[in-house]
Amino acid sequence: MEFLDCPCTGKSLTRLVRPAVLTLLAGETLHGYEVLRRLAAMRICGGRRPDAAGVYRTLRDMEFEGLLAGAWDLPEQGPAKRRFSVTPRGLACLARWNATLAEYQAAIGQLLEAAGAALGPATDREAS
Amino acid sequence: MEFLDCPCTGKSLTRLVRPAVLTLLAGETLHGYEVLRRLAAMRICGGRRPDAAGVYRTLRDMEFEGLLAGAWDLPEQGPAKRRFSVTPRGLACLARWNATLAEYQAAIGQLLEAAGAALGPATDREAS
């Protein structure tokens, strides 16, 4: 019994890219490709490198929304890079995310508990 | 500074409707409207009643995928109801969800920690 495409495989923890980006950029100014690599190292990405096109678009969107500030870095050597940093508005958004993430964690905890109980108290089922 | 439509408000913990449905139906057979009400009481729905159209569609999809079994209940009194129960395949899926949810929880924990550190260790920021 396979669930190759089933959401239960947890392919990615979607919709958390934005708080992750804000967190990364709250400490330092980075360009998109570096954000991409740092994201890949976070558990929310499950060891997989997130889709580059999606991350770059999210960065542009967040810049448009005023959460990030972007500036072109045009070195004489090498390709142009766009460096992003967090705006005050972005910081406020991250503070709000903090509360939201805590609520998410609690909600998932409740669901985990209920699921465990539903599967049987003493059952250690293994999924294929 | 408002974030009425920003994902940071955590309007809903999306993509967890399926494990929640499996959990609810693992214990008993319910019809769609009852599933809807029980979902509304779970933290993943944040106190809001989830969209009915979406839940009914999810139930149909999961039936089509063999995770749920549906049967029409046609009482002499009252409207027709469709009663859903979990199949063995659905139970296996739920067992897998169990592991996925635990990973989600840990991943969010890591993100929360990083976000807290990024906002400043001793800072108790309040978002409007």
Place this chain on the structure above:
DNA sequence: GCAATTAGTAGACGAGGTCTAATAATGGAA
């Protein structure tokens, strides 16, 4: 008699994630 609730369906829409593909520079290996 009318509104609210129960029970379910259909269609359009939108956010956001994935996939493919393209450009362009650099550095290393065959």
Place this chain on the structure above:
DNA sequence: TTCCATTATTAGACCTCGTCTACTAATTGC
């Protein structure tokens, strides 16, 4: 020296899934 991988970014199509609006139809309560 040619070719491939990596760095760095963009564009467009597509898919999933959640939301919104709107509809049918029976029941219950004021």
